[in-house]
Amino acid sequence: MRQCRRTLTVVGLPVQKELLVRSLLTVVNTRTRDLWYFSDSIDSDVALCDPCSALTLVAQKHAQRTGFPQCVSVVREGVMALPETPVLSAPIYASNFIALLDALSSTLSARTTSVDAATSAPLRITFSEDKFRVGVALHDLVGRASRDVQRIDANGVIFHVIPAARALLLRQPLDEDALPHLFRARDVSITPLTEGQTQDLFGDGAKPQSIDWLLWRAGLDGPHDRLLPTLPPGATFALRRWPDFGRLKHQTFHLRMAALLTRAAHSIDQLSAAVAQPVDECRAFVNACALSDLVEVHQKDSAQEPSSKYFHQTVAPSTNRYAGIFRSIRHVLGFTQS
Amino acid sequence: MSPREYKLIFTGSMGAGKTTAIAAISEIPPISTDVENTDKLSHAKATTTTAMDYGEVTLPEGHKLRLYGTPGQVRFDFMWKILGKNALGVVILIDNSRPDPLADLREYLAAFRSTVAASRAVIGIGRMDTHNLPSIDAFWSATTELGLTVPIISIDVRRRDHVLLLLDVLFHQIETANPIFEDSESGATT
Numbered sequence: 137m138r139q140c141r142r143t144l145t146v147v148g149l150p151v152q153k154e155l156l157v158r159s160l161l162t163v164v165n166t167r168t169r170d171l172w173y174f175s176d177s178i179d180s181d182v183a184l185c186d187p188c189s190a191l192t193l194v195a196q197k198h199a200q201r202t203g204f205p206q207c208v209s210v211v212r213e214g215v216m217a218l219p220e221t222p223v224l225s226a227p228i229y230a231s232n233f234i235a236l237l238d239a240l241s242s243t244l245s246a247r248t249t250s251v252d253a254a255t256s257a258p259l260r261i262t263f264s265e266d267k268f269r270v271g272v273a274l275h276d277l278v279g280r281a282s283r284d285v286q287r288i289d290a291n292g293v294i295f296h297v298i299p300a301a302r303a304l305l306l307r308q309p310l311d312e313d314a315l316p317h318l319f320r321a322r323d324v325s326i327t328p329l330t331e332g333q334t335q336d337l338f339g340d341g342a343k344p345q346s347i348d349w350l351l352w353r354a355g356l357d358g359p360h361d362r363l364l365p366t367l368p369p370g371a372t373f374a375l376r377r378w379p380d381f382g383r384l385k386h387q388t389f390h391l392r393m394a395a396l397l398t399r400a401a402h403s404i405d406q407l408s409a410a411v412a413q414p415v416d417e418c419r420a421f422v423n424a425c426a427l428s429d430l431v432e433v434h435q436k437d438s439a440q441e442p443s444s445k446y447f448h449q450t451v452a453p454s455t456n457r458y459a460g461i462f463r464s465i466r467h468v469l470g471f472t473q474s
Numbered sequence: 475m476s477p478r479e480y481k482l483i484f485t486g487s488m489g490a491g492k493t494t495a496i497a498a499i500s501e502i503p504p505i506s507t508d509v510e511n512t513d514k515l516s517h518a519k520a521t522t523t524t525a526m527d528y529g530e531v532t533l534p535e536g537h538k539l540r541l542y543g544t545p546g547q548v549r550f551d552f553m554w555k556i557l558g559k560n561a562l563g564v565v566i567l568i569d570n571s572r573p574d575p576l577a578d579l580r581e582y583l584a585a586f587r588s589t590v591a592a593s594r595a596v597i598g599i600g601r602m603d604t605h606n607l608p609s610i611d612a613f614w615s616a617t618t619e620l621g622l623t624v625p626i627i628s629i630d631v632r633r634r635d636h637v638l639l640l641l642d643v644l645f646h647q648i649e650t651a652n653p654i655f656e657d658s659e660s661g662a663t664t
Contacts, residue, residue: 147607148573178607190574194608377614381639382598382628391643395650398623458652461480461562462645464533469499471638 140170140331141338142237142244143180148189149210156228157184164234170241177344179301180205182240187211187218202281202300206240271354271427272364273324278302278347284328285337290321296329296337303344305337310350319358348428352384355424360416363404364423372401372434373422379430388471389413393421401434477536482641483558484527485544485586486567487578491600491631492543493527495567498637500529500541526557554585563594563644566624567631568613570605576616583620590622593651596644598629598636 144161146154158174165172178198183205185192196207196218209217212226224236270290274297277286281300288295293314296305304310310318329337355364363369375397381390392411396402402410407418425431484492497504505528527543542557558564566582568575579597583590599613608616613626625643629636 150573176604176606190576191607194576194612198607377610377623378625378627378643380610380627381643382630382636388642391646392650394625395643395646398625399650458645458649461533461537462649464537465531465539465645466642468531468533469638469641471642 140241140244141335142170142172142182142241143175143177144172144182144184144237145175145177145180145205146184147178147195147207148186148191149184150186153210153226153228160228160230160233164230164237167234168237168241170237172237177301178205179298179303179344181244182206182208182237184208184210184224185218185221187215192218203283204300206243208236208240269321269324270319271351271358271423273326274347274351274354275427275429277326278351282328285334287325287327287329289325289327290323291317293318293321296342297347298344301344302347304347304350305342305344307340307342315353315357319354346383348380349384351427352379352424355422355427356385356420358420358423360420363419364426367422367426367431367433368435370403372403372406373397373425374401374432374434375425375430376432377430379425379428384424384428389417390421393418397425401432477538479538479540480562481540481542481557481560483542483544483561483564483586483589484567485554485558485564485582486598487569487572487575487582489572490567490569492567495565495631495637495640496527496529496541496543498631498634499531499641501531502529504529504541504543506543526553551585554582558586558589561589561594563596563648564589565640565644566590566595566597567629568597568599569601570599570608571601575599576608576612579613579616580620583617583622583624587622590624593623594644594648595624596640596647597624597626598631598640599626600629600631602628603630 144157146157149157161172161174178195179202181204183195183199185195185207187209192207195205199205199207207218207221209221209223210226210228211217211223217223222236222239224232273290274288277297278299283298283300285305286297286299288297293310295310297303298305367373375394378394378398379386379390381394389411393407393413396407396410404415404418404422407422408415411418422431484495486492493504493506507526526545527541529541531539531541533539544554544557564586566579566586568579568582572578586595589595597613597617599610610626610628617624617626625647627639627643629640631637
């Protein structure tokens with residue numbers, strides 16, 4: 137029987153226990169039904185959790201949302217296990233560990249089979265009018281949170297996605313030059329891989345990475361002359377939090393847009409006036425935020441007056457009394473301005 | 475006009491990179507009070523800051539930007555309040571590889587609550603490349619549960635451009651949230 141590749145992580149366990157688990161995995165792998173690999177990702181198949189750690193709550197919430205990881209309580213004497221989770225007693229013995237992993241293989245196989253049955257039909261999406269083909273298709277795909285690896289073919293640019301993990305699966309980085317070609321694709325083909333194809337992909341060295349940057353770029357580098365179909369043109373928009381600019385391509389005026397939109401809803405025109413940038417740039421930023429699930433839409437007739445307050449107060453940043461000191465600091469430290 | 479001094483605070487858990495961040499932007503070699511780390515259960519690094527780190531940047535017209543790094547260990551929290559008084563802003567650095575980064579964050583948000591509530595704070599999460607949990611969304615939930623809204627970004631403090639990004643985000647946040655600026659609020663002194 138062909139072995140499946142499974143991933144396992146630890147949540148909230150002390151470093152010594154994590155090292156023990158990593159060592160044990162290399163030993164027990166010759167005797168388990170499936171091949172198990174340690175992963176740092178929360179989107180692993182299984183997570184060994186300390187029931188007393190706050191991080192375990194985060195892992196459980198993630199599991200409720202995406203179906204993974206399967207949480208396992210690692211309990212020492214006197215500690216209660218998490219409700220409805222398999223239990224692994226500490227100290228961890230190899231025989232118990234093997235038995236647990238084999239039991240989990242059965243559970244995971246049952247889940248995989250049911251998912252495969254539900255999603256085996258290839259899906260081809262053709263967009264005749266909408267210009268945000270790839271961005272919208274990827275956003276919808278990630279929203280469905282399937283565990284199956286999906287093959288994306290757009291204008292001949294081919295890559296793979298694990299929707300539930302919000303991950304791209306790439307053998308090599310997507311070429312920057314390929315992105316405009318990708319975002320102009322007229323139709324997008326999405327096909328779920330079989331388990332065998334998935335294993336071959338991993339065997340070829342495909343590495344998962346967050347899909348967030350690609351969704352962001354699809355919005356930012358997509359058409360600037362319109363909003364996404366899901367964003368009403370006459371509405372005002374706010375951000376529920378700042379984009380993670382540490383990982384996302386941006387310019388300085390995007391920081392100012394984020395500062396404004398996290399405080400109050402603005403229409404595209406208001407935003408454009410407040411940051412002194414063309415409306416096209418504002419649309420692109422809002423589109424990128426929307427594909428990243430950061431936008432809250434407010435209907436125009438409920439546009440809050442506070443919006444106007446921030447709008448009026450921030451129209452000319454140079455009149456802000458902070459402007460002088462921050463301008464000096466930015467200049468001296470050599471900030472890139474745009 | 476007499477030269478003014480502005481104070482920026484770098485705080486966060488032990489090993490989060492406060493000393494490194496200050497070194498990235500200070501024009502003088504940072505003055506550190508590092509000693510051998512005797513708390514290796516909390517963090518395995520060899521030395522840690524016991525009083526504070528200090529760096530500075532000279533601005534036009536003789537103004538100074540003074541950079542202070544707080545000691546990371548909770549037993550020095552009395553220093554946090556002293557250093558945080560009248561600060562222009564505070565940069566909170568969290569090490570996501572620590573056992574409970576959300577608890578770390580809550581600790582520093584509480585310690586610098588008045589500065590954070592005045593929208594003069596930014597949070598940088600380090601080591602997310604190897605430890606992707608808690609996510610940015612989880613940190614965001616932790617701040618909003620305390621009634622606070624703070625920009626949160628993932629960073630690598632070894633990269634100067636990331637440290638500058640943190641400051642840029644902080645400055646945009648301050649400019650937007652505090653359109654009417656009173657020097658007496660900012661910690662500017664002559």
